[in-house]
Amino acid sequence: MQVTIHAAKTNLSKLIDAALSGEEVVIAKGRKPVVKIIPIVQSSFKIGLLKGQVAGDGPDFFEPIDESEVAAWEGIE
Template identity: 35%
Template structure:
């Protein structure tokens, strides 16, 4: 974690914020004593929205019908074709 004094923090705030955006944490000190910390904000993940793909995905009427015997045998056999 980097440490800068108050004067340097005021002078180079834009550059320090760029470093924070990149994930770095920076301590601001007065007379060598830490008084504040610049750290990236944790952004919460968006909750999953049900129905987002409604009318964009189609499931066939027969999607769960049994496979033909020859294809089923290929899945069940241990040999590769």
């Protein structure tokens, strides 16, 4: 569906509903299409998703590393 800017201002809620239901909604300035209304893809990622499920001790990134580790990171060793 393509609508003018004026029609989009008047019917914004209906246009959003149309976009959410999968319809392509284009807003035109005169007859020239300028923007498209598309739904935002919701991510299923949640922070802390694996909390309590990962076991073991990892490296302590806040502790200083020794010279041999620095050399290995820099590709000297």
